[in-house]
Amino acid sequence: MILQLQQTVKSGLLGHAYLFLGPKDKTMENALSFAQAVNCISPVDGRGCQVCLSCRKISHGNHPDVIITDPEGTSFKIEQGRELQKKLSYKHYEAKYKVLILRGADLMTVAAANSMLKILEEPPEQTMFILTGENGDNILPTVLSRCQVIKFGPEEGEAVEGSEVEIEQAIDLVQNLPQGDYCELLKISESWEKNRENVKKFLEAILIWFRDVAVAKLTNKPALVENKNKWDMLLNSPLTADAALLAAQEVERSQKLLGQNANLRLVLDVMFIRLYRICG
Numbered sequence: 001m002i003l004q005l006q007q008t009v010k011s012g013l014l015g016h017a018y019l020f021l022g023p024k025d026k027t028m029e030n031a032l033s034f035a036q037a038v039n040c041i042s043p044v045d046g047r048g049c050q051v052c053l054s055c056r057k058i059s060h061g062n063h064p065d066v067i068i069t070d071p072e073g074t075s076f077k078i079e080q081g082r083e084l085q086k087k088l089s090y091k092h093y094e095a096k097y098k099v100l101i102l103r104g105a106d107l108m109t110v111a112a113a114n115s116m117l118k119i120l121e122e123p124p125e126q127t128m129f130i131l132t133g134e135n136g137d138n139i140l141p142t143v144l145s146r147c148q149v150i151k152f153g154p155e156e157g158e159a160v161e162g163s164e165v166e167i168e169q170a171i172d173l174v175q176n177l178p179q180g181d182y183c184e185l186l187k188i189s190e191s192w193e194k195n196r197e198n199v200k201k202f203l204e205a206i207l208i209w210f211r212d213v214a215v216a217k218l219t220n221k222p223a224l225v226e227n228k229n230k231w232d233m234l235l236n237s238p239l240t241a242d243a244a245l246l247a248a249q250e251v252e253r254s255q256k257l258l259g260q261n262a263n264l265r266l267v268l269d270v271m272f273i274r275l276y277r278i279c280g
């Protein structure tokens with residue numbers, strides 16, 4: 001499983017819809033490992049222990065709360081979307097998270113994709129979707145914008161397109177700030193500290209996100225934002241333009257301090273606490 005997913009599990013800030021793009025074997029392997037990790041009774045460094053009953057059932061493909069759906073023939077059809085909605089309404093059998101793995105998300109018909117939007121937006125509690133597909137070009141922007149996108153390359157173990165991955169993680173974090181608590185925030189800051197080489201990229205991604213929220217709310221013009229594929233999220237962000245600008249200033253301040261060799265952990269702690277106050 002890639003590091004980014006391990007960190008997600010460790011931070012406890014799970015999204016409810018993911019889109020894994022890349023070669024079939026990579027996306028499926030990571031989807032199952034992720035399902036194990038979130039349901040494991042004693043995860044090790046953000047991964048499933050492989051020993052507990054839940055981990056074993058998932059690896060044997062017989063866990064009742066981990067549901068895998070494949071396209072029918074050459075496409076994923078609207079009846080399948082309905083069928084999924086029905087399965088979702090059943091109670092969990094034993095897992096912490098019901099995990100729906102939908103393979104071939106790039107083969108969804110427009111009607112099927114539209115039928116999925118509602119559940120992607122307001123999924124039942126403790127439910128996680130993992131859509132997988134080879135090609136993101138065929139996925140409706142409305143579906144894309146509701147998922148955290150992770151791309152997998154052909155190389156072992158790593159996600160591709162670094163800056164895009166950082167942007168996804170940063171947006172995830174920023175979107176989740178209002179629900180977080182201080183202890184969680186400080187844990188994130190701790191994990192970022194360990195991931196020193198990426199901190200610059202994270203900060204840049206958050207800065208652009210806050211700037212985009214302000215621009216989206218002030219101008220209503222998608223052409224003016226950088227995160228064009230996230231237009232719906234920008235426009236519907238709970239932040240006001242003023243709050244987004246304040247948050248952007250806070251991130252810039254932290255970037256400057258880090259440029260002057262300030263203590264990384266302290267700068268991050270203070271930044272997260274201030275962002276939480278601005279966004280919460």
Ligand SMILES: [Zn+2]
Pocket residue numbers: 039040041042043048049050051052053054055056
């Ligand atoms: Zn386990």
